[in-house]
Amino acid sequence: MKELADVIYALEEAQLNLQALHHQEKPTGPGIIFLDHLSSLEAVEESVSSTASLCEQQVIAVSLTTLPRGAAWKLLSAGASDVFVWKATDKPGEAILARLEYWRSAKHQLQSLQKVLIGKSKVWHATLRQIVEMASTSCPILLLGESGTGKELVTKEIHALDNRKDKQDLVVVDCTTIVPGLSGSELFGHEKGAFTNAISTRDGAFALANGGSLFLDELGELPASLQAELLRVLQEGTYKRVGSNTWRKTSFRLISATNRNLAEEVKNGHFRQDLFYRVSGYSCQLPSLRERREDIPLLVDHFLQHVHHKPQPVDPELYQYLAARDYPGNVRELQQLVSRIAHKHVGDGAFTLGDIPEADRPSFEEAEALPGKVELEQAVKRLFYAGVGLKELKDLVADMVKEIAIEDKNGNVKQAARKLGCSERILQMHKKADATSPYLKGA
């Protein structure tokens, strides 16, 4: 194909070290899949989806000709990170190179984030990818999530990843502490004598964050009178100190956080819609700890290490208890509990259930209710009233637990079987049935 030869030549000219992937070879870097008007879209989708997982999602589909309508969506949903039409740009080689460079640096940033923002679950990994993506732009970011899910920690990491030249500090303002009577002097600053106790002129957060980032924690609590003022600052980049008539300039990256449902607050008139749109250039929902229970053992190790500074074994029963327990205060609550366990522990032996302080031990009734007994009972009731019989119910639960175990062990059937205390054959049969059963696939 002459056209493809030209394309490869152009990529080599752009200093891209291409290597053809031969049959049954595993890719060692990002992948580029070429297609033209003669390629079957289904076959390309197939190769994108089989290559994407091996290339850690970094597959770019390059079409030599204009793509039919809807084809780009199909390729993206098959796992391509990007879809690119060769002739749509003047210097396609350079454009591809720029994308590959972006991925390389995103991968690097992801690896550094993983050392601080602990977790390996799918949902947490997707959140980390989103954080990397957000950090590379200058858009205002809105972090949503329950208390203790890591909003402030994530903010610090976004600020750390921000590669602005001459970047200044991250300034944190907790909106619950803003006193409406002081006209937002925490944000605007004030002149000497602007109000009682204003004994000297002071800069506020807008001045201090100039050239850096401003973190507005609990944005949902910002008094209504200040919402309009904040909007003006974000739109114009100017503000006046309380008691002054001089306009001052400021420029910062805004990161806000709330554990309220801000969209709902807009609907019921408690939060300005225009401000909501302004602060949520990107919005990112941090998952609660109950949505990523599989991360609990890693978090436990991480927090234990903080207290004890050296790796020490943990009894599996302790992991199990900590992973099953409820944490309304999310990671912060787990961190505090682990810290109490670490401080109570004496000697060099493994951490065990016995290290749980008396006050943190579940009562017998509570222990019975673990894990999520109420939710389980409700789900079973719904199935029962829907007419599901005993055998179907047993099969459903058994299939579910097999899936969970296989996923937990990253597809390693042997380890999953050991964990479940069943034979490997049972799980292999389940995998086979899963692959062929349209019922299970659709479920």
Ligand SMILES: Nc1ncnc2c1ncn2[C@@H]1O[C@H](COP(=O)(O)OP(=O)(O)OP(=O)(O)O)[C@@H](O)[C@H]1O
């Ligand atoms: N993924 C994580 N890995 C390691 N530590 C974490 C993680 N998430 C949260 N933490 C820790 O949990 C504690 C609470 O996190 P943080 O203060 O960032 O939560 P938050 O969502 O801002 O809480 P709040 O809404 O109550 O202000 C901190 O000590 C933080 O370091």
